[in-house]
Structure formats: C-alpha cells, structure tokens
Amino acid sequence: MNGARFIAESFKALGVSHVFFMDAILRPTLVEMEALGITRVLAHSEKSAAYMADGYARISNRVGVCMAQSVGAANLAAGLQDARLHRAPLVALTGRKEPMLRYRNAYQEVDHTALFTPMTKATMDVAEARELPHLLAQAFRMAADGSPGPVHLDLNGLGGEILEKGEVARPVLPDPALGSLPRHRPVAPPAVIAAAAERLAQAERPVLVVGAGAIQAGAQAEVLRLAEGARIPVATSLGGRTIIPTTHPLHIGTVGTYSAPPGNRLVHEADLVIFIGCHAGDQPTNAYTVPAQGTAIIQIDLDGQEIGRNYPDTTGVWGCPKQAVADLAGAVTSRDCWGDWAAHVGQVVGDWRAEMAPLRCADATPVTVERLCQEVSDALPENGVLVADTGYSGIWTATMLELPHPGQSYLRAAGSLGWAFPAALGAQCGAPERPVVCFSGDGAFYYHLSELETQRRWNIPVVTVINNNSGFGQGTPKVASFYEGREGGSPEEINRFGPTDFAALAREFGVEGIRVEDPADLGPVLRQAIAARKPVLIDVVTDIHPRAPEAWNPPMG
Template identity: 55%
Template structure:
C-alpha cells in the first residue's frame, strides 16, 4: 500500500475522527482520510492547528493529530509547548526535504527535528516507509502512556509527498489500548497504601489537592468520594478544576498563584496534603510556598519520576489516580471524619464568597468582570465545556466561574496567550454534542481571530465570550510600576485601539453580539448557545477590574 493509505488507515484504526492541518501537507493522505470518514480541519496557522488538536485531545481523552509542511514545522513546534506543559497527547506529522536537498541551501528548509526535542515525549524521523507502521504505533503508545504528552514524526518530502506516494509491503496496525488515555491503570503497592491510610486517619487537618492527572484519569467521582468519606477539604489546580463541583461544601476552589485566597489559606494550614495527579510546580503551590515547607505530603502519580519532585513524600503512591483513590477509599472505610476541620474550611470559603459578592452582583457600567463570571456560572449548561485562556482569563474563570455540575469540563491554557479560541474549536470537534464556551480577553483573541473563518467554514459552533477591556489588563500595574514617576506614554505598551469584535464576527458569518450592560449578558448567552452557528459575545468590561492576587504566607 502507499504511505498515504497506511497513515490514513492507521489514524482511523486509532479512533481519530478529525485531523488539523495547514495546507499544504500529505495531500494524498488527506484524500484517503476523507474516504474513510475522518474530518479534515484546515487552519490558518500552525499554532492554531496545534491548539485545536490539543483541545480535541483533552476533551475526548483521545490523541489529537496535527500536520504541516516543512516550512511550518518551526511554528508547529512552538505550538506544541502548550500541550507539552498540559500533558496532552498531540501527535504531529511534518514534512522535510529528502537527503539530497540537505546542506545545499534548499528553499524554505532548515534542520528542524531538534526543535521538537523540548516539547515532545517522542521525536523521530521516518526515512523509509517500512518504518512507518512501527513509528506511528509507538507515537500513539508514547503519547497516551504514563503522563500523556506530544509525539512528533518527521516524514519525507517538504509536503510529505515522498512518504505519501511511496509504495511498500506494509500493513496498517493499531492497538486498541492506545486509542485513549490512560491505556493502563496501575495500582500502588499495598504496603504503601497501608502507610498512606494510617497517615490520613491520624492527620487532624488533611487536604486533597487534585491536579490535571486526576482529570486525565477521570477520577473526579473518587476525589469526591474520598473527601466525603473523611470530610476532607478539596482544592484543585487549574487543570484539576471540575474534579469536585464548585458548590460542594468541601470545595475550596483553585489553589496556588491563580487562586482564591480561601484555598491558599486552608492548604497552608493543613498538617497533611494529598496531591492527586499534580506536578507540584510553582503555579499550584504559589512558588512552592503552599503547602508550607515541611508539611507531610502524600503524592499520587502515574509517573514515578514526579513523586517527590518538589516536596519530599511521606509516602509515594505510584498508580493511576482513579484506581489509587478507589483503593484508599476502601482501606479507609469506617475512619473518623474530620468534621471540625471541614467546618473551619467552610467558614473560610464563606468569607471569600462574602468578599466577592458585591462585585459579582454589581450592576455597574462598564461591566465588572466578576459579574460576567457570575452570569457564566448561572448559565453554563450542565454538560458544557468551558475553555479559558491564560493570564487573567485563567484567574477569572478559575476563581469566579463555578462549575456546579459534574458533567461540566474545564480546559485552560498551560501558558500560551491566544490558545483558548482555537482550542475551543478542537474541543467542539472532540465533543460535538456538548456546548463549548470559550472565555478570552481581547488581547488573547487577537492572536487567532482568523480562525473565525475556519469555524464558519467547518461548521464548528462554539460560543466565544470576549472580555473586552481594550488592553492587556494583566500588564497595566507592571507597566505603571516600571514608569513610576517618570513621564512618558505608559498606555502605548498595553492599550489597544477600539475594535468592534461583534461586528467583525458578523462580517465573517458568525453571530456577533455586543453587551454593554450586565442585565444583557444572560440573554446574549442564551441566544448564542442556541444559534446553530459560531457565536461571539463581546462584553465591554471595566479596565479597572483587577483579578484577585494570590494569598501568600508571610516569609
């Protein structure tokens, strides 16, 4: 069979329903994919295509596939930084010119393979079609196993045309276990479970911190069950948001640097922290200050090299989050509940809620972002996917949009501004029956607004809420501090010219709604969610609105 037939049949065998790409690449493969019923989404930029594959992978828990030609490979590699940081299984295919063109100043060509080393788990070049069955299978195996992450295969031909057209005695092969993640669910050693059980039972103020690994494992029900069994307060990382409903009496909210202060305070007061699928990086720990140094830690992770990376473990449990929590729940049956500690946590959360309530219910114009978040909480459908950008979009949605239904999903940028809109398009492809709502600032939306045309052309009906304050709001204080008393034009750095995003959306075939009064947010959301076409809601917000700063313990 040809390379095109091999790649197409293999992708279909692994359950891939969409591929995201920038023309021109693997054209014969794209023809074969159409014949097999795999949908092809042609994007306007390589990074946007990567973000679409990322959103698809995270919501469907299946690998996302992205492709581009040689000249776009460096752009694609840059885009892979976000799925790499988010532990998302994105498989990328890029072209490169044949060996005879190397070292001869070939047009549009540089050696780009090494660019993928830092942003993939698996990075290989296919020099012969007979390698492809093994390399493709390994890419899916690597992308989904252990901690998920991106994989990359460099094929022959600037457009992949050599691999596309070559014929060889090869057969498409796939393994059903690696069609989704996690492919395997290992359990921890029983003696370690016994130690963890004893520590949890003895602790007076234990807390659960659920991370992206809990989300990837689908361990939300087990997080809630363990919390309820022992009355344990639960904080989450941004990637873990949604593991416990936001209105659950044991929910603390998001902890770390993009956080509600109530979560930081309670986790800092804990005498034992159970990390579930969390990398314990500087964001979830607010610069490794929460929990406090010396606090005993139990860590659950499927990847053994993560255990104890940032905090020495009192006990390390190497295993799948869902399975490991199930074992702990069984082992802790009948253990005493921490009712007094849970009550203290509820009081702290209630104080946070009371503090933000005047802003969340404000009728002020321009609209307070807190009020926008309140309306999103109220009107997100119970099966919605909320996709948030980085920076203040992550803080606003992480702290003030409450996912109160177990069927809701939260996806957030792992760091790349502009990620959310194309990621939302990919998420809609991965979950076509679910409402997908993107939350983006205007600064982030500028990055990939051209993908509105992609959404219209491909019938990807998402709702995009633009928090439009006509500036990089997160940067204002920093720029003003840099100026101090020195004269100059500080606004030149962070202020934008006025743009009619709703009108722009309408000109591209979308539903476009501009909202300038708080009472108009709910009707706009209702109209957009039932529009049967891509929708943009441009909300004019107060530039003075400040996302909450994290609570940080005194040195």
C-alpha cells in the same frame, strides 16, 4: 498499499475523527482520509492547528493530530508547548527535506529535531514508508502512555510526499487502543495504599490537591467519595478544576498563583497534603510555598518520576489515580478533628464568597468581570465545556466562575496566550454533543481571530465570550508603577490597544456577533447563543482597571 493509504487507514483504525493542519502536508493522504470519513480541518496558522488538536485531545481523551509542511514546522513546534505543559496526547506530523537536499542550503531547510525536542516526549525521523507501521503505532503509544504528551514524526519529503508514494509491504494497522488514553493503568499495590492510609491517619488537617492527571484518569467519583467519606477538603490546580463541583461544601477552590485568597491560606494551614495527579509545579504551589516545605505529603501519580520531585517528605503512591484513590478511601476512617477542619474550611470559603457576592450581581457599566463570570456560570449547561485562556482569563475563571455540575468540564491554557479560541474549536470537534464556551480576553483573541473563518466554514457551534477591556489588564498596575516619579510618558503604549468591536469583526467573517454593554443583557444573550448551537461571538465591554482576586502569600521568614 502506498504510504498515503496506510496513514489514512491507520488514523481511522486509531479512532481519529479530525485532523488539524496547514497546507501543504500529506495531500494524497488527506484525500484518502475523506474516503474514510475523517474530517480534515484546514487552519490559518500552524499554532492554531496545534491548539485545535490540543483541545480535541483534552476533551475526548483521544490522541489529537496536527500537521504542517517543512517550512511551517517551527510554528507547529511552538504550538505544542501548551500540550506539553498540560500533558495532552498529541501526534504532530511534519514534512522535511529529502536526504540528498539536506545540509546544502536547500530552500526551507531547518533542523526539526532541535525545534521539537523540548516540546515533545519524542521526535522521530521517518525515512521510508516501510517504517510507518511501527513508528506510527509507537508515536500514538508514547503520546497516550504514562504522563501523556506530544510526539513528533518528521516525514521524508517537503510535504511527506516521498513517504506517501512509498510502498508498505506489510500494512499491519495499529492497535485501536493506542488511539486514546489507556483504560488499564498500573495498579498501586496494597502495601503502598496501607502506608498512605497510615500517614493520613496521623493528620489533623488533611487536604487534597488535585490536578489534571486525576481528570485524565476519570477519578471524579473516587475523589468525591474520598472527600465526602473522610471529610477532607479539596483544592485543585487549574487543570484539576471540576474534579468535584466548585460549589461543593468541601471545595476550597484553585490553589497557587491563580488562586482566590482562601485557597492558598487554607492549604498552607493543612498539616498533610495529598497531591492526586498533580505534578506540584510552581503554579499550583505558589512557587513551592503552598504547602510549605516540610509539610507531610502523600503523592498519587501515574508517573513515578514526579513523586517527591518538589516536596521531599513524600509518601509515594505510584499507580492509577482512579484506583489508588478508591483504595485509599476504603482504607481510611475519618477522625473527629477532620470534621472540625472541614467546617473551618467551609466557613472561610463561604465568608469570602459572601464578600464577593455584590460584585457578582453588580449593575455597573462598564460590565464588571465578576458579573460576567457569574452570568457565564449561570448560563453554562450541565454538560457544558468552558475553555479559558491564560493570564487574567485564567485567574478570573478560576476564582469567580462557578462550575456546579458534575458533567461540566474546564480546559485552560497552560501558558500560551491566544490558545483558548482555536482550542475551543478543537474541543467542540472532539465532543460535538456538548456545548462549548470559550472565555478569552481581547489581547488573547487577537492572536488567532482569523480562525473565525474556520469556525464559519465548518459551522462549529462554539460561543466565544470576549472580555474586552482594550488592553492587557493583568500587567496594568505594574506598568503604572514603573512610571511613578516620572513626568509625562506614555504607559498606555506598553499594554493598551483598541478599542475594537469584535462583534462587528465576527459578522464580517460570517459569525454572529453580539456586543454587550449593559449587564442586564448578558444572561439572556448568553443563554440564547448557547441554545442556538451555532457560531456566536459575544463582545463584552469591560474596564481594564478592576483587579482580579489576588493569591494569598505566606508570611516571609
């Protein structure tokens, strides 16, 4: 068969239900995909296509696919940053100049290898159609295995047309298992589990810090069993949020730079930290200070290269987090002091929640973001998916928005502002039966608001909630501080914009838009929008000056 048909049939065999792309790439292949029942989602920018594939991959645990022609490759590469940082399995395809046109100042010629190398696990050149059977399979294999991440295939031809026309003499389709995260992972041996259990038994104040790797491994039940059986409190990175319900008595909350005050304080008090599927980077460790250097560490991870990278006194458990946590739960006996420690944790967290309660139910206008978070939490169904942007959207939703049901999911931007809206569209494609709610600030939503047209065109029933404060709220105090002692000046030029009525804008795109200024309207509007299962944007007018909860920092020295 020709290359176009082989790529389409390979995607079908791998379980790819949607591809996200910018024209013009693999057009004959897209035609073949239609015949095979694969949905082809045309986006309005390459970054949007990458973010859609990212959201699709994270919620479905299948490999997401995004594509762009040669001139759009740089934009597509930039869009892979979030998937790389979060460890989401993606395969990105681009066209490139054919060999006789390279290095000759040809139109649209840029070296793609240099662009994609820092954003991917691998970037591979595909020169001939006969290479497709092994390189396509290898791209999916690498994307999903170990620490997942994006893989790039650079296809011969501006839009890959040379490969499409070429002949695949032996069209052996990829193993369907390569299309999703592995079901069978390396198993941590009993001796390693025993060593971890022995070290845990010596602790008086242990705590779990759980990351995205545990979510990817489906270790929710195992982590809850360990926590409840041994009475060990649970903190999470943002990517590990929903590993257990956030209202569970043992749940500390997020830890690190996007943490409510009790999170960092309590993890810092621990005398042993068990990292589970968490790479312990600077964000979940508050710049490597929580836990403090020198704290006893057990680190459970599928990627052995991550174990001990940032904390040297580490007992490593290299293997599947799901299996390792289950085995550790069976090898450990709770100590009386752990119960006292868990009670202390519950008291600290409970006191802080009680302190925040008046803000969660405040009737003030503009609407408080705490009230907005509470209403979203109350309205999100038991199987709902919350997709949050970075910056203040990440902090607000990590600290003030509860996810109390085991069937709920939380996806967050790993740093790319504007990620959430297109990612939410992709997540809805990856989990069509689940309600998806996007939480974004207005500054983030401006990035890809053109995808409202994509949402309408495909009738993607995401409910988008805009925290509309007419500026970048997170940096407002810092900008103001730089003007202290100066006469005059215009600090608002640095981080203020708008005001914009996004509800009216959504209606112009054919999406239902609702503007909310009275907090009493929030709950009914959210519930009705989610229940309607259609595209809806809710524009909530808030104030830029109130501050999100700030992380606790250890004392200096």
